[in-house]
Amino acid sequence: MTAHYQALAETLKKRIEVISDTELRDSNPQQQLRQLQQASESIQAWHSAHRGNIPSQLNHFLQQSSLSKALDYLESEGLI
Structure with missing residues (x-):
């Protein structure tokens, strides 16, 4: 599962x-929005695929879109 957490x-x-x-926001806001959407969709897809097999706290952070907290959790728990 570590490789999956690394991808996340x-x-x-x-x-x-x-x-x-x-x-990027100032020079090309549409490109920034596209990149944000792409990353968000990837995070949502990962979460959907792994929702039943991840720690409840990580699940909570992903549900609430607390992305920095999710990343901090992965690092503090030694999952990446």
Whole structure:
């Protein structure tokens, strides 16, 4: 399952990076929205596929779209 968690962590990091990219937001907001949508869809797809096999706290963070908390959880629990 660690490889699956690593894939989730990478997608969470990517979405957080895109949100923080003010240069992209200012120069090409449509591209930023596309990247955010793509990352969000990947996170949702991962969550749907693994929902029954993940810790309840991680499930909660993903349901609430608490992406930084989800990433922190993966790191603090040694899952990635």
